[in-house]
Amino acid sequence: MEQKDLTLIREGSTEFYIHDVDKDSIPSKSMNVFYNKRMEINRDISILGISAYSDLFNQDELIIVDSMAASGVSAIRILKECTKVKKSYINDINPEAVRLIKENMKLNNLDKEHIQFVVTNKDANLLFSEIVSESSEKQKKPNVISIDPFGTPNLYIDSAFKTLQKVNGLMCITATDTAVLFGVRPNACIRKYLSKPLHTEYCKEIGGRILIYFTSRIANINKIGIVPLLTFYSGHFIRLFCLSFKDKKKISKFYKNFGYIIHCNNCGYRSAFRNNVLNLPKECPVCDNIGDLDYAGPLWIGKIHDANFIKKILTLNNNSKSPNKKRIEKLLTYAIEENDMSISYYNIHKLCQNLKLTSVPKIEDILNEIKKLGYHASRTHFDFLSIKSDLDLLAIKNVLLEIKK
Numbered sequence: 001m002e003q004k005d006l007t008l009i010r011e012g013s014t015e016f017y018i019h020d021v022d023k024d025s026i027p028s029k030s031m032n033v034f035y036n037k038r039m040e041i042n043r044d045i046s047i048l049g050i051s052a053y054s055d056l057f058n059q060d061e062l063i064i065v066d067s068m069a070a071s072g073v074s075a076i077r078i079l080k081e082c083t084k085v086k087k088s089y090i091n092d093i094n095p096e097a098v099r100l101i102k103e104n105m106k107l108n109n110l111d112k113e114h115i116q117f118v119v120t121n122k123d124a125n126l127l128f129s130e131i132v133s134e135s136s137e138k139q140k141k142p143n144v145i146s147i148d149p150f151g152t153p154n155l156y157i158d159s160a161f162k163t164l165q166k167v168n169g170l171m172c173i174t175a176t177d178t179a180v181l182f183g184v185r186p187n188a189c190i191r192k193y194l195s196k197p198l199h200t201e202y203c204k205e206i207g208g209r210i211l212i213y214f215t216s217r218i219a220n221i222n223k224i225g226i227v228p229l230l231t232f233y234s235g236h237f238i239r240l241f242c243l244s245f246k247d248k249k250k251i252s253k254f255y256k257n258f259g260y261i262i263h264c265n266n267c268g269y270r271s272a273f274r275n276n277v278l279n280l281p282k283e284c285p286v287c288d289n290i291g292d293l294d295y296a297g298p299l300w301i302g303k304i305h306d307a308n309f310i311k312k313i314l315t316l317n318n319n320s321k322s323p324n325k326k327r328i329e330k331l332l333t334y335a336i337e338e339n340d341m342s343i344s345y346y347n348i349h350k351l352c353q354n355l356k357l358t359s360v361p362k363i364e365d366i367l368n369e370i371k372k373l374g375y376h377a378s379r380t381h382f383d384f385l386s387i388k389s390d391l392d393l394l395a396i397k398n399v400l401l402e403i404k405k
């Protein structure tokens with residue numbers, strides 16, 4: 001690899017190379033080595049998330065596996081920006097990526113005297129099984145694993161849970177197959193995630209909940225439970241951070257988090273139902289329609305974030321110099337707000353169109369009016385033009401009409 005074929009890029013504290021030929025390409029599988037500037041926010045939040053995890057849940061030094069590292073940008077940023085890293089496994093199946101990772105490690109003066117790191121060129125599942133077989137009393141299991149593939153992460157989650165520390169391990173999973181999770185390709189979602197999606201106005205939230213459900217079930221097979229710490233959507237991906245626990249009784253108690261969402265295509269009624277598929281209503285409780293009632297699930301109907309974890313990230317973000325700082329603050333503040341709210345959200349622009357209103361009221365005004373009526377209302381990070389509320393759809397429409405009077 002000749003220096004003249006490489007271009008220098010900066011992200012956070014880190015300068016790194018990508019291939020010159022990849023510089024102006026649309027990010028895709030066909031790049032020499034994958035790099036997407038738009039995923040910088042994913043890397044920023046991941047680094048803040050790992051630091052928050054290290055402060056809140058893990059007293060030990062960090063053993064991190066970046067199983068799909070591409071240029072190595074994320075792994076190198078973690079080595080430079082997170083304290084307490086003891087060992088890092090940096091891997092990619094693409095040999096070109098591995099050559100670039102090694103070049104980028106040299107560029108950042110990361111030498112093996114200070115931190116142990118292992119750069120490998122393997123299939124992620126093979127890497128995971130090798131780490132398991134080398135773990136022993138002396139060599140602890142990794143406490144942080146990142147899975148960031150092209151498309152679905154479903155093939156890697158089982159072996160990742162076999163590799164992760166069973167108690168208080170941090171699993172970070174990205175899914176970019178949003179057409180599948182958001183219900184554009186429902187059969188593919190049933191096949192890949194064992195769950196039926198719905199292509200509704202709140203399909204991003206449904207997609208996030210399907211990813212948590214699937215991850216939780218695969219964890220359960222491995223005698224592990226998970227607590228979602230943060231589930232966020234940005235641009236074209238969903239990223240889930242969850243904490244592992246090992247307690248059979250608690251795992252069984254967590255079944256209450258599995259359920260379904262019922263959606264009426266006629267009147268827009270939606271509601272979450274716990275576990276038992278036989279308890280699902282057959283006709284819409286609002287408009288009595290039978291044919292228009294649809295469902296999504298099974299999926300996760302419990303909380304999708306841990307507010308303390310997000311607050312810690314927000315505190316760390318205050319000291320950040322990232323160009324994404326403001327966006328991260330907005331996204332995570334909305335994530336805290338939405339965490340205690342009921343499932344689904346309403347897109348205000350669509351509602352106004354539906355009501356033939358000529359202009360859209362300010363979202364803050366709508367939230368205040370709903371709260372004045374004694375109901376809960378919040379923003380949602382899934383869609384900055386939507387609100388969550390326990391007020392029903394008809395009453396929300398009336399609020400919009402009242403504001404516009």
Ligand SMILES: C[S@@+](CC[C@H](N)C(=O)[O-])C[C@H]1O[C@@H](n2cnc3c(N)ncnc32)[C@H](O)[C@@H]1O
Nearest residue numbers: 034068069070074092093094123124148149150
């Ligand atoms: C979306 S990119 C990862 C981006 C990277 N995490 C970043 O922040 O820039 C996906 C990477 O996964 C690698 N990959 C795909 N399948 C893999 C597998 N089975 N095992 C290991 N790496 C894989 C690809 O070569 C590619 O570099």
